[in-house]
Every structure is written in C-alpha cells, then in structure tokens.
Amino acid sequence: MSAATQTARRPAGRGLATVAVRNAPLLLGLGVLLLFLLWTRVDIGGNWSSVRSKPLFLANQLMLYMLVAIGLNLISGYVGAASIGHIALYAIGAYSVAILTTKHGWGFWPALLAGGLIAAAASLPVGLILLRLSGWYFSVITLLLVVVVNDLEIQKAGLTGGGAGIFGLTMPHLFGHALDLRGYLYLLIAVNVAVFLLLRHLVERSRWGRAFVAVRDVEPAACAVGVHPFLVRESALALSAFIAGLAGGLFAPLPGTINPDSFPIIDSIFFLLAVLAGGFGTTAGPVVGMAVLFSLPQVLAEQPSLRRYSFLVYGLVLLLLVIFLPEGIVGGVQRLWRRLTGRAAYDAYEVAGAESGADAERDPRVAAMGLGALATLAGLRRLAPSGARSGTAARPAGASAEVLPATPPTLAADGAAGSVAAAEANGAVLSAPAPAALRILGEQAGTDAEFALESIDIRKSFGDAIALDGVTLRVRPGTVHAVIGPNGSGKTTLLNIASGFYRQDAGQIRVFGRRVARGRPYRAIRHGLARTFQTQQLLPELTVLENVMLGCHARGRVSMLDGMLPLPHVRRERRRFHATALDCLDLVGLGRGIAETPAGLLPFAHQRLVEIARALAGRPRVLLLDEPASGLHAGEVQAFASLVRSLRQAGLTVVLVEHNFGLVSELADTITVLDAGAVLAEGDFETVRNDPRVVEAYLGA
Amino acid sequence: MNSFLTDVFIPALGIGALYGLVGISFNLIFAPAGTFNFAQGQIVMLGGLLALSFYQQNGWPVLLALVAVMAIGAAVALAEERIAVWPALRRDPHGIGWVLSTLAVFTIIQNLAILQWGTTPQNVKSFPALSVSRHDVFGLQVAPYHFGVLLIAIAITVALYLFARRSAIGRATAAVAQDRDAAALRGVNVRLVISLGFVMGGALACLTGMLAAPLTLATVNVGLTFTFRGFTAAALGGMGDNTGALTAGLALGLMEQLTLRYWQGGYVNLVILLALLGLLLVRPEGLFGQAVPRRV
Numbered sequence: 001m002s003a004a005t006q007t008a009r010r011p012a013g014r015g016l017a018t019v020a021v022r023n024a025p026l027l028l029g030l031g032v033l034l035l036f037l038l039w040t041r042v043d044i045g046g047n048w049s050s051v052r053s054k055p056l057f058l059a060n061q062l063m064l065y066m067l068v069a070i071g072l073n074l075i076s077g078y079v080g081a082a083s084i085g086h087i088a089l090y091a092i093g094a095y096s097v098a099i100l101t102t103k104h105g106w107g108f109w110p111a112l113l114a115g116g117l118i119a120a121a122a123s124l125p126v127g128l129i130l131l132r133l134s135g136w137y138f139s140v141i142t143l144l145l146v147v148v149v150n151d152l153e154i155q156k157a158g159l160t161g162g163g164a165g166i167f168g169l170t171m172p173h174l175f176g177h178a179l180d181l182r183g184y185l186y187l188l189i190a191v192n193v194a195v196f197l198l199l200r201h202l203v204e205r206s207r208w209g210r211a212f213v214a215v216r217d218v219e220p221a222a223c224a225v226g227v228h229p230f231l232v233r234e235s236a237l238a239l240s241a242f243i244a245g246l247a248g249g250l251f252a253p254l255p256g257t258i259n260p261d262s263f264p265i266i267d268s269i270f271f272l273l274a275v276l277a278g279g280f281g282t283t284a285g286p287v288v289g290m291a292v293l294f295s296l297p298q299v300l301a302e303q304p305s306l307r308r309y310s311f312l313v314y315g316l317v318l319l320l321l322v323i324f325l326p327e328g329i330v331g332g333v334q335r336l337w338r339r340l341t342g343r344a345a346y347d348a349y350e351v352a353g354a355e356s357g358a359d360a361e362r363d364p365r366v367a368a369m370g371l372g373a374l375a376t377l378a379g380l381r382r383l384a385p386s387g388a389r390s391g392t393a394a395r396p397a398g399a400s401a402e403v404l405p406a407t408p409p410t411l412a413a414d415g416a417a418g419s420v421a422a423a424e425a426n427g428a429v430l431s432a433p434a435p436a437a438l439r440i441l442g443e444q445a446g447t448d449a450e451f452a453l454e455s456i457d458i459r460k461s462f463g464d465a466i467a468l469d470g471v472t473l474r475v476r477p478g479t480v481h482a483v484i485g486p487n488g489s490g491k492t493t494l495l496n497i498a499s500g501f502y503r504q505d506a507g508q509i510r511v512f513g514r515r516v517a518r519g520r521p522y523r524a525i526r527h528g529l530a531r532t533f534q535t536q537q538l539l540p541e542l543t544v545l546e547n548v549m550l551g552c553h554a555r556g557r558v559s560m561l562d563g564m565l566p567l568p569h570v571r572r573e574r575r576r577f578h579a580t581a582l583d584c585l586d587l588v589g590l591g592r593g594i595a596e597t598p599a600g601l602l603p604f605a606h607q608r609l610v611e612i613a614r615a616l617a618g619r620p621r622v623l624l625l626d627e628p629a630s631g632l633h634a635g636e637v638q639a640f641a642s643l644v645r646s647l648r649q650a651g652l653t654v655v656l657v658e659h660n661f662g663l664v665s666e667l668a669d670t671i672t673v674l675d676a677g678a679v680l681a682e683g684d685f686e687t688v689r690n691d692p693r694v695v696e697a698y699l700g701a
Numbered sequence: 702m703n704s705f706l707t708d709v710f711i712p713a714l715g716i717g718a719l720y721g722l723v724g725i726s727f728n729l730i731f732a733p734a735g736t737f738n739f740a741q742g743q744i745v746m747l748g749g750l751l752a753l754s755f756y757q758q759n760g761w762p763v764l765l766a767l768v769a770v771m772a773i774g775a776a777v778a779l780a781e782e783r784i785a786v787w788p789a790l791r792r793d794p795h796g797i798g799w800v801l802s803t804l805a806v807f808t809i810i811q812n813l814a815i816l817q818w819g820t821t822p823q824n825v826k827s828f829p830a831l832s833v834s835r836h837d838v839f840g841l842q843v844a845p846y847h848f849g850v851l852l853i854a855i856a857i858t859v860a861l862y863l864f865a866r867r868s869a870i871g872r873a874t875a876a877v878a879q880d881r882d883a884a885a886l887r888g889v890n891v892r893l894v895i896s897l898g899f900v901m902g903g904a905l906a907c908l909t910g911m912l913a914a915p916l917t918l919a920t921v922n923v924g925l926t927f928t929f930r931g932f933t934a935a936a937l938g939g940m941g942d943n944t945g946a947l948t949a950g951l952a953l954g955l956m957e958q959l960t961l962r963y964w965q966g967g968y969v970n971l972v973i974l975l976a977l978l979g980l981l982l983v984r985p986e987g988l989f990g991q992a993v994p995r996r997v
Binding site: 076080081082084125126128129131132133134135136137139140141143144145147148151152154155265266269272276280308309310311312314315316318319321322323326 | 788805813
C-alpha cells in the first residue's frame with residue numbers, strides 16, 4: 001500500500017503537525033495581528049476608545065472588509081456568480097442595526113443578527129435571476145441593487161435619516177463591559193476566524209464544496225449527480241449576504257454615524273478586486289488579497305496628490321490582475337507549489353501518461369522511437385488497482401502482481417504489440433473487478449418491476465423541427481440496451497429527456513415503474529438513473545477521487561449548515577463517500593493509485609472511465625451512456641466493453657447511445673434503431689441487422 | 702388628458718428612445734461577443750461630455766462634432782475590447798474575467814472623465830431641429846426634441862436591421878452570435894466580427910450620450926443610470942433583439958415618467974428593477990426574444 005493511498009485512507013489527516021501545516025496561513029495571519037496589537041498598545045497609549053486612534057480604527061475596518069471578502073468569495077469564487085452588490089448588502093446590515101438600535105430600542109446583538117438576516121433576505125429576490133439566466137445577468141442585477149439601495153437610503157428619510165443619515169450609535173457592550181476599539185478588534189478577529197473556519201469546513205470537508213465548483217464549471221454534470229443548481233446558488237448567495245450584512249452591522253457603531261456616502265459603489269468593486277488579487281475560489285484568497293490591498297485606499301486617500309487618481313488606480317490594478325494574474329496570489333502560489341513539489345505520481349503521470357501514454361498508442365512514429373513500451377507500461381500501471389503511484393517512483397510495477405496480466409509489459413517491444421498487450425491487459429483487469437468493488441452495485445437485486453426504464457410515447461419538437469415523434473422504448477432490468485441511429489435521429493434527445501435535461505412535449509418516462517418528473521435533471525439520480533455525457537464533464541483541477549466523490553452527492557444527508565461544523569455525521573459521510581469512490585475506481589478498472597491525481601491530467605480514455613465511476617458512485621440502477629466509445633481507439637473500446645459486461649453481470653441495467661456498430665453488436669442484448677424521431681426496428685443484433693428498413697437507413701440503398 | 706400627453710407620454714417617447722438606443726448599443730456588443738459591457742454607460746456619459754467640449758465650448762459644427770464624438774466612442778470601445786475583453790474572453794468565455802475587466806474600464810473612464818471635466822453638471826444647448834424647449838406642435842405645447850430623438854432611434858434600428866440582413870458582415874455577425882465555433886469553421890473572422898461589434902456599440906453609445914446631453918445635462922454621473930436603463934431595455938426586449946430593445950426602452954421611458962408624475966423620482970430605479978426581475982423570472986428570454994434550448 002503506497003503512502004499516498006494511506007493518506008487517502010485517512011481523510012481527517014489527524015496529527016498536530018498536519019493540523020499546523022494546514023492552518024499555517026491562519027496562524028501566520030494571527031501572528032501578524034498579535035504583533036500589530038502589541039505595537040498599537042505601545043504606540044497609542046491609553047486613548048483607545050477614541051476614533052482618532054487611527055491604526056486601531058483601520059484595523060477594525062480591515063477586519064470588516066475581510067469578512068465581506070470571505071463571504072464574497074463563496075458566491076463569486078466557488079459558485080462563480082460575481083456579485084457587485086455586496087456593498088449594498090453591507091449597507092443593509094449597517095442600516096438595520098442603526099435603525100433597530102437607535103429608533104426601536106433593540107440591543108446591539110439581536111439587531112446584528114437581524115441585520116444579517118435582512119441582508120440575506122434582500123439577496124434572495126436578486127438570486128432568483130440565477131434560476132434561469134446565466135451569471136453575468138446576476139452581476140448586472142447586483143449592480144442595479146446598489147443603485148436602488150442607495151436611492152432608498154436617501155428617499156426613505158423617515159427611516160434612514162435621508163442624506164444626513166443616522167447619528168448616535170454607541171459601541172456595544174459585551175459581558176457587561178462597553179467595548180473600546182481594541183476590544184472590538186478582538187471581537188472582529190474572532191468573528192473573522194470563526195467565519196473563515198466555518199466556510200473552509202463547508203467547502204473542503206462537506207459534499208457542498210464539490211457541488212459549488214461543479215455548479216460553476218460543469219452544471220450538467222452537477223445536475224446528473226443530483227445537485228440542484230439553483231438551490232445551491234441561492235443558498236450560497238444567502239449565506240454570503242448574511243456575512244456581508246453581519247459585517248455591515250458590526251461596522252455601524254464604529255463611526256457612530258452612517259449615511260449613504262458611507263457605502264460608495266466603488267467599495268463593491270474594491271471587494272471584488274481584493275478577492276481577485278488573493279484568488280477566487282481559494283480558501284485563503286480573500287484574506288490574503290484584502291491584507292495586501294487594504295492599504296491601497298488609505299494610501300490614496302492620505303496623499304492629496306493621489307486622491308484624484310484613486311478610481312484610476314483601482315481600475316488599472318483590476319485590469320492588470322484579470323489579464324496577468326487571473327488566479328490571484330494564492331492560486332498562483334498553489335500552481336507553483338504543485339510544479340515545484342512535483343509529487344512523484346503527478347510528474348510521472350504528466351510525462352508518461354498524458355503525453356506519450358495517450359499519443360504513442362496512436363502515433364506509430366512515437367512508438368518507433370521506443371516509447372511504445374514505456375507508454376504501455378504507464379498504461380498498465382494506471383489500470384492497476386493499487387500500488388500504481390509508488391510503482392512509478394520506487395517499486396517495480398510487478399509489485400501488484402495479483403491483478404496484473406501474465407504478459408510482462410517489457411515484452412511489448414514494438415508499438416503495435418504494445419497496444420494489443422495494453423488492450424488485453426485492460427480486458428484482464430476489467431473483466432474481474434475486485435469483489436469488494438462490486439459491493440456498490442449490491443443493491444441491484446430484489447426489484448420486481450418488469451422494466452428498468454420505459455419511455456412511453458415521447459414527443460419533442462424544437463420550434464418547427466420534430467425531434468421525437470412518439471418514441472416508446474422498454475428496457476428490461478439487467479440488460480444492455482443499445483439505442484442506435486443516424487445523426488439527427490433523436491438518440492441523444494431521447495437520452496436527455498429520459499434523464500430530465502429536456503422537457504418532453506408529451507409522453508412519460510418511468511424508472512422501475514415510477515414516473516419521473518419532466519425537466520428535472522437533478523431528480524433523475526434519486527430514481528436510480530445516472531448518466532454520462534458526450535463531452536467531458538470533469539473538474540480538471542480536482543483530484544480523480546474528488547470527481548468521483550461528487551457522484552455520491554445525492555446519497556448525502558449533510559445540510560449546508562451542518563457542513564460548516566466538524567460534526568460526527570459530517571465526518572462519517574465523508575468517509576463513506578471516500579470508500580464508495582475508491583470502490584468505483586476499482587470497479588471501472590482505474591484503481592486507487594490515481595485517486596490523488598488531478599483529473600485533468602488523465603488521458604482521454606481514462607477521463608471517460610472517471611466519468612463512469614462518478615455515475616456509478618450514485619449507486620444507480622440504470623446507467624445511461626451517451627456515445628461512450630467515441631474518441632476511443634480499438635484497445636480502449638475492448639476494455640470498455642469488458643467493463644460494461646461486468647456491470648451487467650453485477651445486475652446493472654445499461655442503456656447505450658452509440659455510433660460504433662461493432663461495439664453495439666458485441667454488447668447489446670437488445671437494440672433499438674431510431675430514425676427521424678421514430679423507432680425503426682427493435683430486437684437482438686441479428687434481427688435488427690437483417691431488417692430491410694435498417695439496411696436502407698444506414699446504407700442509403 | 703392633454704397634460705398627460707404633453708407632460709408624460711411625449712417626454713416618455715424621447716427619453717425612452719434614448720434608453721432604447723443604449724439597449725441597442727449593448728446588443729451590438731452582446732450579439733457577437735456574448736459579453737455585457739459594464740463600461741457602456743460610461744461611454745454614453747463620455748458622449749455627452751465630448752459634445753459639451755466640441756459643440757458647446759469650441760463651437761464646432763454639429764455634424765463635425767457628431768462624427769468626432771462617434772469616432773472617439775468607437776475608439777474607446779475598440780481599445781476596451783483589445784485590452785480588457787478579449788484576453789479574458791479567450792481564456793474563459795464563461796468565467797467572470799470579462800465582468801471584472803469591463804468593470805475596471807468603468808472605473809478608469811469615470812476617473813479620467815472627472816479629471817477632464819470635473820463633477821459639476823453643465824448645460825448643453827440644443828442641436829438644430831432638436832430643441833428641448835416647448836413649441837406649439839399640432840396645438841400641443843411639446844418639445845420637438847422628443848420626436849426627433851424617436852425618429853433617429855427608429856432610423857438607426859431600421860438601418861441596423863438592413864445591415865444585419867443585407868451585408869456580408871452583418872450575416873457573419875449573426876452567424877457568430879448563433880455559434881461562434883461553427884462560424885469560425887466556415888471561414889468567418891470571429892475576432893474581426895467581435896471588434897466590429899465593439900466599434901459599432903461604442904459609436905452608438907457615444908452618439909446617444911450626445912443626443913441625451915441637452916436633456917440630462919453633461920455630467921459624469923449619468924453613466925450608471927444609462928447602464929441601468931440600457932441593460933433593462935436590452936434584457937426586457939430580449940438580448941440581441943434591437944426592435945425589442947427600442948420597444949422596451951419606450952416602455953421604460955413611460956414607466957419612468959409615470960413614476961415621476963404619480964409617485965416620486967427616488968423610486969424610479971426601484972420600480973424598474975422590480976419590473977425587470979418580475980419579467981425575467983417569467984420570461985428569461987425577454988419580451989420578444991426566443992427561448993433557446995439548453996445545450997447538454
């Protein structure tokens with residue numbers, strides 16, 4: 001068992017050293033703050049409560065902005081919807097606290113909570129835009145929100161004090177003591193650390209982190225594994241808005257008076273700028289970015305000669321960052337770190353796998369240069385269920401001999417033979433999945449429905465074009481059912497309707513007798529229906545394991561609120577997903593060795609297998625495969641065929657939409673031929689092949 | 702009734718036509734590039750301020766001023782496309798890079814305009830035949846300005862329609878709007894089409910700013926308002942649909958005038974935002990746009 005696999009087995013990563021390393025940026029930041037506090041104690045003397053003690057006031061301000069940035073990163077970094085409206089949410093929080101405390105006699109703390117909740121509530125109608133429109137619409141609407149909130153601040157003078165604003169806010173009391181600026185700073189630091197840790201836990205330790213990124217980058221795949229994209233976006237926005245409202249509420253007592261000028265739109269752009277500088281979608285990004293950039297507005301405001309250029313400076317910095325450092329400081333450092341540390345398997349993979357491995361098997365010239373054997377070797381290692389990563393670094397590949405084929409890879413001297421050997425090897429590995437791996441399909445038995453999947457009289461047209469004209473298809477449980485037909489015959493449309501991505505005009509889809517709601521792709525997996533896509537839908541930056549764990553999403557119970565806390569059931573769920581994902585990697589023949597490799601580095605054929613593993617991780621009863629063999633070469637197609645056979649053996653129902661007639665003839669128990677949106681013929685391979693209409697449709701006789 | 706016509710309806714036509722034109726200028730960029738230009742309102746604002754300098758202060762003939770203003774608008778938008786939009790768009794067309802970079806251009810233009818013109822709103826005298834003061838027209842006391850702007854907006858919409866249908870580059874733009882990759886495969890120079898979209902969008906935005914100046918005053922503060930209204934017109938009309946944008950712009954003008962008359966000016970933005978949100982929830986493709994099936 002390699003070291004990497006062992007680490008993978010221990011997801012919690014206990015041990016003081018590990019905890020220290022993981023929290024290094026946090027500890028470093030707290031250290032700097034501590035030094036700052038010591039310095040201000042020396043520097044300022046006793047006069048801490050005065051707003052004039054500028055360093056302390058600014059430190060408070062920095063903590064508030066950092067809080068907003070941490071929240072902003074959630075919706076704009078992880079979920080990918082850039083909000084220009086966070087200053088409005090901040091203002092809403094501040095005004096809520098000001099109004100509730102000065103006019104309604106509320107205490108500060110309940111008013112603060114109300115401020116956060118009101119900001120979250122205000123964000124919800126804006127988030128509705130994400131229901132059916134893309135992210136940039138959301139960005140514009142959030143910009144409009146800032147304008148409208150500013151209007152209302154001025155207009156509703158009875159409530160907000162109009163242009164003059166609200167005066168006379170006092171610093172809150174905590175445990176009976178009035179907080180001075182220093183005490184307040186401690187409080188804000190504590191809030192920042194708490195929010196940072198909660199969100200980090202949510203993103204890194206719960207199923208929601210993967211769901212966020214999937215919704216951002218591969219929405220169809222997110223739906224297919226049971227993530228409801230809109231609910232995820234809307235909840236992330238509400239959480240982000242709550243944090244912004246909280247920060248605004250905490251801000252209100254600091255200056256003691258707030259007015260519409262306290263919340264200029266440029267601050268919204270500054271928040272985005274800071275998160276961008278740190279790195280969107282990285283946990284430390286907003287903290288680092290805000291720490292680096294916070295002095296910028298101060299410097300610009302202090303220098304009379306520079307003050308006039310402050311917008312210009314923001315704009316130029318923003319522009320330069322977008323063009324030259326779009327991943328931000330933290331993102332850039334992470335990339336550099338990956339390059340430098342070059343974990344053994346990662347490098348070996350990048351060199352042998354991604355380049356020669358994929359190409360040499362196709363390109364005879366590369367093979368002739370003697371790389372064929374190397375490529376084959378790499379291929380075998382990748383397919384070995386365990387020990388692959390250590391094999392590349394220190395141990396010979398033969399270490400995992402119990403699953404390797406008898407043919408020694410070194411015999412594959414020339415390229416062509418190498419490919420054949422690889423194909424056989426794939427077959428050998430794939431036809432005998434580890435018994436442990438088949439566990440995940442163990443729930444297949446015990447259903448008494450006559451059909452696994454039924455499409456009953458499905459009709460669908462796009463505008464004037466009729467795509468499906470009453471297609472009825474019945475798939476028996478435990479069979480491989482192929483749907484073939486010429487281009488434009490409606491195969492993929494049918495698959496998209498069955499999995500809920502398209503809404504049929506008429507007709508029903510039933511899975512094991514249960515009717516599936518129209519046009520709700522995120523529900524399909526709950527009916528036991530999983531699918532893959534024609535185009536790659538992986539998250540290339542995430543590891544193979546994380547990608548497959550995304551497939552477990554629908555089997556999770558951890559809510560977004562629970563996901564923020566290190567609760568036992570959150571840890572249990574993660575362990576469970578982890579084990580399932582590893583089993584799925586075994587099952588598709590990729591093995592556990594590549595679990596920690598970034599998915600984007602795998603060759604094409606293996607990315608396909610990762611997608612199948614992800615589909616299997618949802619423990620489906622019916623698996624829909626959309627042209628799984630396109631782009632694979634002969635050896636890979638054979639390996640794939642063995643995989644499908646073993647899945648069928650395990651009781652899974654497989655529906656195959658495919659062009660490759662050879663593969664279909666070999667695998668399918670039943671074949672349905674579609675032509676021009678209708679069923680042309682159905683039956684086993686011999687029946688279909690001898691049907692004159694099929695011959696006509698295919699050969700154009 | 703007459704006062705409704707002269708105080709609400711007819712001003713709504715003129716102002717609405719301006720909003721429609723900004724909406725169309727968004728469309729000209731959106732169709733080929735698939736991006737929304739957050740700096741567009743600032744280019745409109747620039748048009749008004751340039752008109753102030755050229756036409757009002759330097760006394761240039763109105764046509765010369767018009768050509769110069771449009772040329773500068775085109776140049777600014779082209780520079781924006783080359784420097785800010787294309788690098789981000791090429792890296793990731795679906796990411797938030799271009800949102801941030803056009804926001805950057807928004808702040809840069811804002812600052813440069815303040816440095817050049819200051820923040821005090823200034824009056825720009827009406828253009829010939831586009832007087833903003835009221836005259837007796839068919840027995841009604843109205844400003845010819847509103848009719849003139851409406852006619853210009855209709856003429857531009859028709860011209861753009863013909864351009865899109867009849868000219869090769871117009872058809873190429875439509876092809877890029879529909880499927881960028883397929884258009885590129887068929888030999889369309891996508892980069893050029895996108896640049897042209899920005900050039901036309903920038904020129905039209907600046908022209909609109911100049912047209913608006915006698916009414917709104919020339920000031921650095923109108924940018925955000927025009928972004929607000931122009932986007933709303935474009936989105937309500939259906940992104941990419943110019944006739945829709947003009948129609949929606951007129952509806953917005955009416956909505957604004959009604960709010961001003963029967964409620965308060967401070968609520969205009971609120972009313973428009975609520976109307977926009979409500980409509981987009983029911984019809985995300987806008988009033989006149991066509992539903993596009995999602996690709997899987």
